[in-house]
Amino acid sequence: MSQLVDALYADHRRIEAKLDEVDRVARGPWSPFPTAFFEEMISFVKDFADGEHHHREETILFPALVQAGVPVEHGPIAVMLHEHDLGRDCMRRIRENLDAAKGGDEAAAAAVFTAATEYTELLRAHIWKEDNVLFPLANRLLTGAVAA
Numbered sequence: 001m002s003q004l005v006d007a008l009y010a011d012h013r014r015i016e017a018k019l020d021e022v023d024r025v026a027r028g029p030w031s032p033f034p035t036a037f038f039e040e041m042i043s044f045v046k047d048f049a050d051g052e053h054h055h056r057e058e059t060i061l062f063p064a065l066v067q068a069g070v071p072v073e074h075g076p077i078a079v080m081l082h083e084h085d086l087g088r089d090c091m092r093r094i095r096e097n098l099d100a101a102k103g104g105d106e107a108a109a110a111a112v113f114t115a116a117t118e119y120t121e122l123l124r125a126h127i128w129k130e131d132n133v134l135f136p137l138a139n140r141l142l143t144g145a146v147a148a
């Protein structure tokens with residue numbers, strides 16, 4: 001299991017590199033609207049940050065912690081699951097506004113940049129909590145468990 005945790009730490013570094021790019025783009029200039037950048041961000045999150053990384057946390061790590069006695073409804077796992085959902089909501093807002101933003105709608109463009117900035121703030125804080133609280137807890141509780 002510690003191999004899984006090591007892999008999840010490494011995923012965080014790759015996700016943070018993408019968050020740095022998003023923050024750079026979100027600082028502007030906002031015109032022309034960077035459609036290709038946001039399409040690429042959507043793919044990155046769908047295929048990797050959410051589709052692979054959060055999926056592995058939700059289907060392997062969190063259930064193992066619950067098995068080890070960490071409560072699922074209150075405490076760190078509930079917070080992590082809630083934050084994964086908040087991130088999905090940011091990405092939904094980016095997807096829903098992207099076409100209009102591409103077409104020159106300034107309110108839609110602003111909605112994309114706002115959701116993208118919220119996403120980076122949320123994910124940075126989320127990653128900090130996992131790196132410094134949840135993953136060390138996992139390494140303590142799950143040492144000796146079957147390697148993933």
Ligand SMILES: [Fe+2]
Binds near residue numbers: 057084
């Ligand atoms: Fe997470």
Ligand SMILES: [Fe+2]
Binds near residue numbers: 008053054127130
């Ligand atoms: Fe994570």
